[in-house]
Amino acid sequence: MLAIPASASAATYPDAVLLVSGFDTASPFTTPDPSCDGKEGPEWNPAGGIAKTLKPAGLDVFTAPVRQTGGSLLPPCSGPGELVPPDAVVIDSNGEADANGRALANLIGFLRDAYGLERLQIVGHSDGGLWSRSAITQDGAYAGVEVLSLTTLGTPHTGSLVADLAIQLNGGKCDFSNEIEQLICDGVVEVAQLMLKDLGEVATTELTNGFLTGWNPKQRIGSCPVTGIAGDGVGFDLAGFEYYTPNDGAVGLASALGEASRAIDGSTIPAPGIPNFRQGGTYDVVHGEVLDFLSAQNLLNTQAISDEVRDTVIVNASTTTPCNEGAGEREPGTTRLGLPLYRFDAPNRRGLLPRPDPGEFVAAQDGVGxxxxxxxxxRTIHRGDSRIQLFETFACDKRLRVTKSAGTAATASDKASLRGKAVLLDHAERNSVVLRVDGAVVRIKVRGAKVRKLRVTAWAGGRRQRLALDRKGSATLPDAGERTWLRIRARTKPGWVVSSANTTLSR
Structure with missing residues (x-):
C-alpha cells in the first residue's frame, strides 16, 4: 500500500472508534474524513449499518483493513494529507487469531503515530472481537493509547458449533481394514471436505470450543466495559445448551454473550473469563449477510443494533480504567480440557441410521433428507452454507432414514448413492477425554468404559506424528511452533471405534 507523503498536513483524532470486521470478510481502511462516508465497505455500510449510525452522532470512525486469503484489499479511503497504513497491519480474515491480533495492535500504533490517537473504542463483528481481545493483550505495540471499551457482535467467545462440527468431521486418511469403519470414514470425509473448502483449516480450528478453552485464559483484559450483542434468529430454545441453540446461524447465544454453557455430552463449556462483561442485548437476526437465505436482518444491518452500539460507545467514552491497563499475556501454566468423544455412523444398505440419543445431529449434503x-x-441448525444441512434429532425415538429431500422420491440407485452423503454425529455417552497440558507435556486420560487401545496423533508445523504415551498417559508434544492439533482415537470394544476428539493446543 502506498503512503501519502508525510509532508502534507493531516487531521488528528485523539478520540476515535475502530470497526473490525470478522471471519471471511473484506473491509477497507477508512478514516473519519467526510470524503470516506459511505466507503467503509459492505460490512459496515449497509442501510441501518453501524458506520451510518456512529458518524452522525459526532464520533470519529476508522475501519480496519481486512483481506480474505488470496483476495485483493478493498481500496482505502483517507482525506487530504492523511496517511494510509502499511501492508503489515492488514488483517487476514482466514488467518490465525494471535497473528491478526498483532496486526490490529500494529494498526493502533500506526493510528497513534499518524493521526494522534490517544483514546480508542473498538467494535468487532464475529472474529473481529477475538482479534481485538488479542490486540489488547499485545498492547506493547501502541504504548500511550488507552483502549476504553470493546463491543462485540456475534463474537464466538467460547467457540462455534459450526467450527466444532467441521473439525470433528475432518477425519484424515481412511485406512480402516473393517468395511463398515471404512464406509463411515468415507462418508465423514465427503461431508467434511465441503464444510472446510471455503473456510480453511487453521481459522476453523481456532473457532472451536477446544481451541478457545485453552486460548481464553491466556488473554488479559482490564476491568473496562466489554459488551456482547447476540443474534438468536436460528434454532430453538433448549435450556442449558445455549452454546448450540438458539444461535445466529454461526454462533450460539451463550458464546456471543460470554456465558458458560454445556456441551452435548453434558460437560461444562466455561465462560471466557472477561472481568467486566456486559450483555448488550439479543436480537432476532442472523450472523451476517452470508445467511440472507435465512433472514434479511443480521447483526450489521439492523438499526436497533446500530443504535445500541452508538449508545454503548457514547457511555463508555467516560471509562476511567482502560482495557489495556493490566493487560498482557498471562504466564503459561497447566491447562485442563474436557472433551467428548464421538463416532460417525453412516447409513446402512437400506439407508438407515441408528436411533439417535438426545443431543445428536445428522450432517448431510445438499439434496439429502x-x-x-x-x-x-x-433443518433447525444451519452452518451458514446452503450446501450442508444439519438436522437435530431431539424429538426422534426411532431409527433415522436417509432419503432425498422432502417431496422427492428416492429410487433404489439413489439409496446406494446416499450412503456416503450423510452421517450421524453420535457422541459416546460412556467415554470422555481429559487433557492436562503443562508446557510441552500433555497427559491424556479417557474416562468411562474400558479402553482397549488408544492412539494419539499430533499435527504440528505441517507434519503428522504418532505420540508415544507412557503408562500414565503422558507424552511430549512435538517442538514445531506454538500450536499442536491432537486427534485422539480410542477403541472400547472390538469393531467399535470412538474417534476424532480434536483440540488445538497452544503452548
Missing amino acids: VKCGRTHLD
Whole structure:
C-alpha cells in the first residue's frame, strides 16, 4: 500500500472508534474524513449499518483493513494529507487469531503515530472481537493509547458449533481394514471436505470450543466495559445448551454473550473469563449477510443494533480504567480440557441410521433428507452454507432414514448413492477425554468404559506424528511452533471405534 507523503498536513483524532470486521470478510481502511462516508465497505455500510449510525452522532470512525486469503484489499479511503497504513497491519480474515491480533495492535500504533490517537473504542463483528481481545493483550505495540471499551457482535467467545462440527468431521486418511469403519470414514470425509473448502483449516480450528478453552485464559483484559450483542434468529430454545441453540446461524447465544454453557455430552463449556462483561442485548437476526437465505436482518444491518452500539460507545467514552491497563499475556501454566468423544455412523444398505440419543445431529449434503419414521426432519441448525444441512434429532425415538429431500422420491440407485452423503454425529455417552497440558507435556486420560487401545496423533508445523504415551498417559508434544492439533482415537470394544476428539493446543 502506498503512503501519502508525510509532508502534507493531516487531521488528528485523539478520540476515535475502530470497526473490525470478522471471519471471511473484506473491509477497507477508512478514516473519519467526510470524503470516506459511505466507503467503509459492505460490512459496515449497509442501510441501518453501524458506520451510518456512529458518524452522525459526532464520533470519529476508522475501519480496519481486512483481506480474505488470496483476495485483493478493498481500496482505502483517507482525506487530504492523511496517511494510509502499511501492508503489515492488514488483517487476514482466514488467518490465525494471535497473528491478526498483532496486526490490529500494529494498526493502533500506526493510528497513534499518524493521526494522534490517544483514546480508542473498538467494535468487532464475529472474529473481529477475538482479534481485538488479542490486540489488547499485545498492547506493547501502541504504548500511550488507552483502549476504553470493546463491543462485540456475534463474537464466538467460547467457540462455534459450526467450527466444532467441521473439525470433528475432518477425519484424515481412511485406512480402516473393517468395511463398515471404512464406509463411515468415507462418508465423514465427503461431508467434511465441503464444510472446510471455503473456510480453511487453521481459522476453523481456532473457532472451536477446544481451541478457545485453552486460548481464553491466556488473554488479559482490564476491568473496562466489554459488551456482547447476540443474534438468536436460528434454532430453538433448549435450556442449558445455549452454546448450540438458539444461535445466529454461526454462533450460539451463550458464546456471543460470554456465558458458560454445556456441551452435548453434558460437560461444562466455561465462560471466557472477561472481568467486566456486559450483555448488550439479543436480537432476532442472523450472523451476517452470508445467511440472507435465512433472514434479511443480521447483526450489521439492523438499526436497533446500530443504535445500541452508538449508545454503548457514547457511555463508555467516560471509562476511567482502560482495557489495556493490566493487560498482557498471562504466564503459561497447566491447562485442563474436557472433551467428548464421538463416532460417525453412516447409513446402512437400506439407508438407515441408528436411533439417535438426545443431543445428536445428522450432517448431510445438499439434496439429502432425513426421516424419523415417516416424518421428514426440518433443518433447525444451519452452518451458514446452503450446501450442508444439519438436522437435530431431539424429538426422534426411532431409527433415522436417509432419503432425498422432502417431496422427492428416492429410487433404489439413489439409496446406494446416499450412503456416503450423510452421517450421524453420535457422541459416546460412556467415554470422555481429559487433557492436562503443562508446557510441552500433555497427559491424556479417557474416562468411562474400558479402553482397549488408544492412539494419539499430533499435527504440528505441517507434519503428522504418532505420540508415544507412557503408562500414565503422558507424552511430549512435538517442538514445531506454538500450536499442536491432537486427534485422539480410542477403541472400547472390538469393531467399535470412538474417534476424532480434536483440540488445538497452544503452548
